[in-house]
Amino acid sequence: xxxxxxxxxxxxxxxxxxxxxxxxxxxxxxxxxxxxxxxxxxxxxxxxxxxxxxxxxxxxxxxxxxxxxxxxxxxxxxxxxxxxxxxxxxxxxxxxxxxxxxxxxxxxxxxxxxxxxxxxxxxxxxxxxxxxxxxxxxxxxxxxxxxxxxxxxxxxxxxxxxxxxxxxxxxxxxxxxxxxxxxxxxxxxxxxxxxxxxxxxxxxxxxxxxxxxxxxxxxxxxxxxxxxxxxxxxxxxxxxxxxxxxxxxxxxxxxxxxxxxxxxxxxxxxxxxxxxxxxxxxxxxxxxxxxxxxxxxxxxxxxxxxxxxxxxxxxxxxxxxxxxxxxxxxxxxxxxxxxxxxxxxxxxxxxxxxxxxxxxxxxxxxxxxxxxxxxxxxxxxxxxxxxxxxxxxxxxxxxxxxxxxxxxxxxx
Amino acid sequence: xxxxxxxxxxxxxxxxxxxxxxxxxxxxxxxxxxxxxxxxxxxxxxxxxxxxxxxxxxxxxxxxxxxxxxxxxxxxxxxxxxxxxxxxxxxxxxxxxxxxxxxxxxxxxxxxxxxxxxxxxxxxxxxxxxxxxxxxxxxxxxxxxxxxxxxxxxxxxxxxxxxxxxxxxxxxxxxxxxxxxxxxxxxxxxxxxxxxxxxxxxxxxxxxxxxxxxxxxxxxxxxxxxxxxxxxxxxxxxxxxxxxxxxxxxxxxxxxxxxxxxxxxxxxxxxxxxxxxxxxxxxxxxxxxxxxxxxxxxxxxxxxxxxxxxxxxxxxxxxxxxxxxxxxxxxxxxxxxxxxxxxxxxxxxxxxxxxxxxxxxxxxxxxxxx
Numbered sequence: 001x002x003x004x005x006x007x008x009x010x011x012x013x014x015x016x017x018x019x020x021x022x023x024x025x026x027x028x029x030x031x032x033x034x035x036x037x038x039x040x041x042x043x044x045x046x047x048x049x050x051x052x053x054x055x056x057x058x059x060x061x062x063x064x065x066x067x068x069x070x071x072x073x074x075x076x077x078x079x080x081x082x083x084x085x086x087x088x089x090x091x092x093x094x095x096x097x098x099x100x101x102x103x104x105x106x107x108x109x110x111x112x113x114x115x116x117x118x119x120x121x122x123x124x125x126x127x128x129x130x131x132x133x134x135x136x137x138x139x140x141x142x143x144x145x146x147x148x149x150x151x152x153x154x155x156x157x158x159x160x161x162x163x164x165x166x167x168x169x170x171x172x173x174x175x176x177x178x179x180x181x182x183x184x185x186x187x188x189x190x191x192x193x194x195x196x197x198x199x200x201x202x203x204x205x206x207x208x209x210x211x212x213x214x215x216x217x218x219x220x221x222x223x224x225x226x227x228x229x230x231x232x233x234x235x236x237x238x239x240x241x242x243x244x245x246x247x248x249x250x251x252x253x254x255x256x257x258x259x260x261x262x263x264x265x266x267x268x269x270x271x272x273x274x275x276x277x278x279x280x281x282x283x284x285x286x287x288x289x290x291x292x293x294x295x296x297x298x299x300x301x302x303x304x305x306x307x308x309x310x311x312x313x314x315x316x317x318x319x320x321x322x323x324x325x326x327x328x329x330x331x332x333x334x335x336x337x338x339x340x341x342x343x344x345x346x347x348x349x350x351x352x353x354x355x356x357x358x359x360x361x362x363x364x365x366x367x368x369x370x371x372x373x374x375x376x377x378x379x380x381x382x383x384x385x386x387x388x389x390x391x392x393x394x395x396x397x398x399x400x401x402x403x404x405x406x407x408x409x410x411x412x
Numbered sequence: 413x414x415x416x417x418x419x420x421x422x423x424x425x426x427x428x429x430x431x432x433x434x435x436x437x438x439x440x441x442x443x444x445x446x447x448x449x450x451x452x453x454x455x456x457x458x459x460x461x462x463x464x465x466x467x468x469x470x471x472x473x474x475x476x477x478x479x480x481x482x483x484x485x486x487x488x489x490x491x492x493x494x495x496x497x498x499x500x501x502x503x504x505x506x507x508x509x510x511x512x513x514x515x516x517x518x519x520x521x522x523x524x525x526x527x528x529x530x531x532x533x534x535x536x537x538x539x540x541x542x543x544x545x546x547x548x549x550x551x552x553x554x555x556x557x558x559x560x561x562x563x564x565x566x567x568x569x570x571x572x573x574x575x576x577x578x579x580x581x582x583x584x585x586x587x588x589x590x591x592x593x594x595x596x597x598x599x600x601x602x603x604x605x606x607x608x609x610x611x612x613x614x615x616x617x618x619x620x621x622x623x624x625x626x627x628x629x630x631x632x633x634x635x636x637x638x639x640x641x642x643x644x645x646x647x648x649x650x651x652x653x654x655x656x657x658x659x660x661x662x663x664x665x666x667x668x669x670x671x672x673x674x675x676x677x678x679x680x681x682x683x684x685x686x687x688x689x690x691x692x693x694x695x696x697x698x699x700x701x702x703x704x705x706x707x708x709x710x711x712x713x714x715x716x717x718x719x720x721x722x723x724x725x726x727x728x729x730x731x732x733x734x735x736x737x738x739x740x741x742x743x744x745x746x747x748x749x750x751x752x753x754x755x756x757x758x759x760x761x762x763x764x765x766x767x768x769x770x771x772x773x774x775x776x777x778x779x780x781x782x
Contacts, residue, residue: 001419002482004714005721083414297728298593298649300548301735301774316711316736319729323710324703327416334417344703393696400695403702404679411695 006087007080014087020046021095026374029096032227033377037219039182040099040227047103048134082264082329086271090322093275097381098227100272101174105129108265108389109137109179109188112204115261116247125186125206136178138187140170140233148394150190151199155235157191162242164205166191166213166235174388176231177216180209187233188246204246213238224380266342266389267328270349273385274322277353280360280378281314287364310363314356321349340402347395350386357382416710422483428461429490437494444621445765450501452533458502459533463487468513472521473529479510481654481716484782485661489709492665496769497621499662499780504573506781507538508582510654511598515646519637520600524580538582538598539569539627540778549652549777550593554629556585556639563639565599565607565632573779575625576610579603582640583629584648584778596648598640607632618768651778653719653730658780660712660730663737663773667705670748670766674698677752677761694751701744708737716782738774745770 006014028040092100106113106129113125128135146152155168166189170176179185186208194201207214218232288295288311295308304312324345331338357379361368368375386392401411418426436454444450459465468474491499509528512520527534542553554567565585572581581601588595601608611626640646675698678689688694711733718726748763749756756763 001415002417002422002713002717003413003415004717005413007413078413078415080413296550297731298550298652300546300550301738303546303548312732312735313739316732319714319732320707320711320736323714324707326414327706327710330414330416344699344706347699348703348707396696396699397692399699399703400692403675403698404689404695406689406695411690412692 006083010080010084010087013084014091017088017091018094021091025092025095025099028099028227029374029377030371032096032098032102033224036221036226037177037229039178040102043099044102044104044134047105051103051105052130078330078335079333082267082332083326085268086325086329089268089271090275090278093272094279095275096227097272097276097378097384098225100275101225101228102178104134104136104178104183106137107175108139108261109186111261111265112139112188112246113137113206115264116204118248120243121206121246128184133183135183136175136185138173138175138179138185138231140173140176140187140189142172143169144171148391151202153190153192153202154195155189155191156195157193157203157205157245159193159242160239163239164242164245166205166207166238166240169217169232169234171218171232172220172388173231173233174228176233177219177229180207180214180231180233181216183209185209189235203249205240206244206246207235207238207240208244211238211240223383224377225384262389263339263342264332266346266395267325267332267338269385269389270321270325270345271329273349273353273382274318274325276378276382276385277318277321277356280357280375280382281311281318283373283375283378284311284314284360284363287367307363310359314359317352317356321345321352324348340399343390343395343398343402346385346390347392347399350392350395353382354386416713418486422480422486425483426486426490429463429487430493432458432461433490433494437491437498441495441498441621441765442759442762444495444498446759448620450498450621450623454498455502455533460531463491463502464506464509465528468509468525468528472525474525479513481657481719481782482713485657485712485716488658488661488780488782489665489668489712492662493669494665495621496662496666496772497619499665500573500619500622503658503780504578505534505536507573507778508536508578508580510781511538511582511640511646511651512600514650515598515641515644517637517642517644520640524600535574535578536580536582537572537574537578538584538778539572539575540584541571541776542568543570543626547777549596551591552584552586552596553589554583554585555589556587556597556599556634558588559633562633562635563599565601565629565634567629569627569629570614571616571624571776571779572627574623575627576613576623581608581627583627585629593649593652598646598648598651599634600638600640601629601632601634605632605634616772618765618770618772649727650719651781653715653727654781655778656730656734657712657715657719658782659773659776660708660715660733660737661782662780663741663770664705664709664712666766666770666773667701667708667741667744670745670763670770671698671701671705673761673763673766674701674748674751677755688751697747697751701747704740704744708733708740711736719782734773741770741773 032040143153157164157166179187186206189205189207192201213236215234216231217234220230328338328341328345361379466475466477467479470476512524556563556565583599583601584596586595587597607630609628614624678694679687681688715730715733718729745767749767752763755761
């Protein structure tokens with residue numbers, strides 16, 4: 001039955017997080033942006049406590065869609081993890097896009113372990129999120145010479161006796177410093193065991209905090225999401241145990257498994273973008289209302305003022321983005337393969353949110369430009385969503401290949 | 413619980429509409445547009461499938477099915493995918509019947525609804541649009557002034573579907589010329605009423621197969637019992653919203669049609685030694701056309717669902733859904749022509765028809781209903 005009502009549980013959770021976001025997150029938002037690379041302890045400690053109360057957030061990592069066989073869709077019971085997460089992430093990001101990413105949380109690294117790890121690895125690496133001091137996990141893929149073309153990475157993993165030895169440089173690692181220097185976290189590193197084998201040679205390896213030969217060399221100064229540390233990590237003859245290769249080494253399709261986690265995480269990136277954009281939209285609505293400017297829903301679109309039309313299109317674009325994102329999340333919950341829909345949601349949302357937040361600053365003139373309001377920050381924060389976890393162009397490419405039923409060779 | 417899965421019943425209606433569109437509408441679309449006509453047998457076939465009267469109450473002879481804007485949206489999208497002109501012709505009678513069903517007095521329901529359950533396709537319609545560039549539902553220029561116990565109507569309507577051949581019309585006018593949705597009233601006007609003039613059939617850029625007409629109302633006198641809902645009137649905001657949700661759903665259908673056709677063309681057409689779909693410029697356009705059509709659909713679904721649930725935001729949702737749909741479908745159908753290049757400009761391919769029809773969404777109001 002087609003419907004759009006959140007469950008009572010989801011509504012309550014949204015309300016609760018909204019309260020948290022409005023209070024704690026907005027309180028620190030400007031300070032965290034001005035003090036790039038300084039941790040907001042009140043935020044980190046509060047969320048760590050909340051996370052441990054939720055069992056370390058493991059449940060939320062079990063999101064990999066299990067494709068259902070034809071005709072089986074109806075028989076399956078539809079879960080709600082992904083929808084739940086989409087609502088939560090939107091609300092947290094509405095609070096602050098940077099602080100949301102700076103949460104001590106298994107994150108993308110944890111999601112990879114959940115998706116591809118052996119039971120022993122899940123225990124070894126994820127249990128830490130249920131106890132002790134705040135921890136972070138990170139995912140290191142991008143290199144100076146390899147961004148969108150992940151298959152071109154050249155960080156190597158060579159087997160030497162009872163170790164893997166990693167050599168290479170990773171950049172743009174979200175929470176890289178938090179995970180590796182500031183907590184007992186870990187990073188999942190994509191490396192190649194055989195460059196000549198291309199994709200097939202790429203595996204994931206888990207590197208613990210404090211491992212000799214691993215060094216966080218830099219934290220970036222960014223346009224936005226400054227509360228989140230973005231690190232460069234160098235591996236120089238970095239030795240890790242043999243059983244730190246993610247998953248069962250006998251299993252050949254490691255690359256695809258980890259790529260599949262993106263089907264689950266891309267809608268969440270879109271959800272985050274939607275939260276930031278919603279904050280911007282609401283600010284503009286609030287300012288217009290305070291100034292007594294009418295917004296005449298129901299008037300002929302040709303008769304709307306430019307302001308009204310812009311505002312309404314912002315609202316409509318946000319709704320469209322959210323619906324596409326919910327669709328992808330729902331499909332994951334229903335066990336329906338959602339590779340195309342996840343990428344479509346992210347591509348569309350990335351673009352819509354960039355436009356919306358930039359338009360919001362424009363609409364509020366000098367006020368929008370001033371740091372007296374958080375609006376200019378939200379514009380800067382929103383931009384990342386069209387870039388990380390697959391740029392808008394890459395996600396559009398994925399959608400196009402699916403729709404055209406084309407391989408990489410047919411559509412570059 | 414949020415869900416994007418149609419129920420079994422919804423799926424059944426959707427499948428029925430899709431089969432009809434594939435077998436009856438799409439094959440005829442080109443000729444209908446060239447000949448400015450919808451064949452009678454198609455209208456009759458749609459009628460017999462219950463597209464209009466399935467939701468009419470059993471006591472009038474209808475199937476008494478629960479009326480759902482969401483189910484209607486599913487049906488509207490499929491029919492519009494087949495052909496927008498024929499879809500609007502098939503559903504035009506609902507423009508009269510549904511407001512009567514929802515807001516009519518007992519007398520009005522008894523008098524008119526059984527007619528819609530007769531075996532033959534009944535030509536009836538609503539008159540809403542007016543021929544002015546600043547036409548606005550919330551500020552109608554057609555006015556209904558009180559005269560004694562009845563009303564006096566004056567004004568000018570256009571884009572009235574089946575406007576020349578209809579037996580009766582639901583004419584919307586502003587009470588005493590006052591603006592605002594709350595001042596809009598519906599009036600039942602019979603063909604041949606004194607003061608009603610149907611002007612020549614219109615010629616439009618698109619929707620050529622759909623017979624539309626201008627109406628002139630000159631001191632048209634009506635008794636009180638011809639006002640929809642009597643003294644209570646009607647909830648015009650709701651009617652307008654149902655229409656907007658339906659039009660948005662239809663825009664999704666037209667957008668999807670354009671995307672699918674352009675996709676196939678791009679895979680077949682070779683230039684510089686490869687299918688043009690191998691080029692990012694084309695492939696990216698297709699990807700965006702696809703998710704835009706999906707976005708239009710989902711917005712229409714959410715608006716329709718809010719209308720079914722009688723949510724307080726339904727009016728705004730439906731308005732925004734249509735606002736988005738009319739802009740997006742114009743872009744999609746323009747891309748459809750662009751991808752076919754020179755061939756897209758020729759009437760042998762349907763993309764130019766979909767572009768002409770696509771532009772119509774920004775102009776149409778109250779010409780469809782779920």
